[in-house]
Amino acid sequence: MPRSDAALRPLKPSDLAFKFRAGVPCLLLVETLGEWTGRRYERVRSGAMWMAWLRRMKLPVPGLPIGDDDLSDMRSLRDAVYHTAESVRASRLPPVDAIAQINAWACRAPPPRLLDGSGMALEPPAHVANAHVLALLAQDAIALFSSEARDRIKICASPTCPVLFLDRSRRGDRLWCSSTCGARLASARYRQRFLPALSDSV
Numbered sequence: 662m663p664r665s666d667a668a669l670r671p672l673k674p675s676d677l678a679f680k681f682r683a684g685v686p687c688l689l690l691v692e693t694l695g696e697w698t699g700r701r702y703e704r705v706r707s708g709a710m711w712m713a714w715l716r717r718m719k720l721p722v723p724g725l726p727i728g729d730d731d732l733s734d735m736r737s738l739r740d741a742v743y744h745t746a747e748s749v750r751a752s753r754l755p756p757v758d759a760i761a762q763i764n765a766w767a768c769r770a771p772p773p774r775l776l777d778g779s780g781m782a783l784e785p786p787a788h789v790a791n792a793h794v795l796a797l798l799a800q801d802a803i804a805l806f807s808s809e810a811r812d813r814i815k816i817c818a819s820p821t822c823p824v825l826f827l828d829r830s831r832r833g834d835r836l837w838c839s840s841t842c843g844a845r846l847a848s849a850r851y852r853q854r855f856l857p858a859l860s861d862s863v
């Protein structure tokens with residue numbers, strides 16, 4: 662199925678579930694919006710869902726309820742990280758306002774890392790604001806884009822899965838965001854090769 666036809670496929674409940682294929686926190690944040698170049702569906706549709714995503718990521722969870730402004734801040738940072746990652750991947754200069762947005766969030770100091778009573782583990786921070794969590798994600802983005810790992814930012818080779826991911830393979834030859842996409846493409850190729858009569862249903 663060509664990339665443009667993916668937009669015609671109706672959304673399934675599994676499309677809206679959180680996915681964790683991008684390999685690094687800032688790109689996992691980007692992945693909370695489905696198909697940036699297609700249907701652009703939101704996977705974080707409430708404050709409770711944002712907190713659930715942070716828990717799954719093992720990131721600090723804000724103490725106060727998440728409001729619309731907090732979600733809007735998250736989406737602004739996510740947008741900036743996406744446009745920067747996509748520009749870096751395509752060897753283009755990122756938009757100026759995207760860089761400014763990431764830098765501004767990175768300046769919002771995240772909570773300090775504290776030792777717990779055992780002296781061997783971290784104590785959960787007493788108070789975390791949404792801005793602190795966004796600062797952590799912005800700093801993760803800066804660490805990625807300013808390192809050689811930026812050359813490993815890729816887009817999944819599956820025509821129906823425009824996910825940006827960090828290729829952590831030793832040889833840097835990974836094509837798919839996940840083994841699921843690799844297996845799906847391999848089985849589609851198999852059917853096209855050996856069962857041409859079924860190729861219309863791929």
Ligand SMILES: [Zn+2]
Nearest residue numbers: 817822838842
């Ligand atoms: Zn994929």
